[in-house]
Amino acid sequence: MTKARTTYSVAFKHDAANLVLDKGYSIQEACDAVGVGYTAMRRWVAQLKQEHGGITPTAKAMTPDQIRIQELEAKIKQIEWEKDILKKGFRSFNAGQHQTIDLIAALSRDNHSIKKLCVLFEIPRSSFHYRLKYRGVTKPERAVLRQKVIAIHSRSRGSAGARTISGQLNQAGESVGRYKAARLMEEVGIVSKQPNKHKYKISEDVSKIAPNRLNRQFDVETVNQVWCGDETYVWAGNKWMYLAVVMDLFARKIVGWACSDSPNTDLTCAALRMAYESRGRPKNVMFHSDQGCHYTSLQFRQALWKYQITQSMSRRGNCWDNAPMERFFRSFKTEWMPKECYNTFAEAERDTLKYILQHYNTKRGHSYNNYLSPVIMEAAA
Incomplete structure (x- = not known):
């Protein structure tokens, strides 16, 4: 059975240590007199000596002055904690410096000291007065x-x-960083619309038609080194419009496209043909796509053979293997395409080409290009 630990009151410790300091007892004699251990008595004597010397102990104080000091320190610590909680609670409302300064100005009208309020909210007084002057x-x-x-x-x-x-303003000759751009957006009350993240099921099935030669090496050194292709569909009034696109990975520029009301191989071949001819019929190009039937068909493979283009294919169901193309379609559908879709096929086709030719290739800054547009990036290469 474990022996219970003996505890002693502060007054008892004070009286016991006084036997040594005031009455002339040795530590051992004081131990025998009050029935405590030598180590405890020595510790009490040392603490009482410190308190008489004006040093506040870490343990419970014995002298009235040091007891009062410890009580005041505890109160100060409690006040600091409460102040910190209030400040964190205020900041949990995403209050920036401007909102904090407005709060200080409102509180100062109730005869609170501006100096003390600025110290409390950790706002420089110079910033406070500057904000009020130019508000x-x-x-x-x-x-x-x-x-x-x-x-x-x-x-x-x-x-x-x-x-x-920020990238487009810098292209226009303005020196604006992303944080300044964010503040400007906040000032005019605009926000960016972006979709929520989506989880994808990962698969490792390699195509029997062509291996994954690209293997997610999306950073290429020159134009016409690697092209990527994919196909999507858009609702156009009373039927689907199918869109096939070819992208040059060097600057993420769309170099070939085709629209149709039928998702057949003629569509993907038309997009490939446009890319091949508009880029000057280049040699030694790699074409990467998913394992869709439009890209595994004999007709499409014969077109690749005719143009002397090497074929590469993603693993089945693994969208990350063709991430640049997937990202292009996501940008088109979430940034550009109207939520209610299109009323007619002609409207869908016209607006899609406007996105590719007048916005994505020429004006939209791409993060891969350090927020230069694909056309400007290729011109600068």
């Missing part, structure tokens, strides 16, 4: 930037975020 005043240069931000966001149909806007 509601917009510099002409910033007003121009706001209009440019609105124009870029509008051209992208609401999809452009801070990085894209």
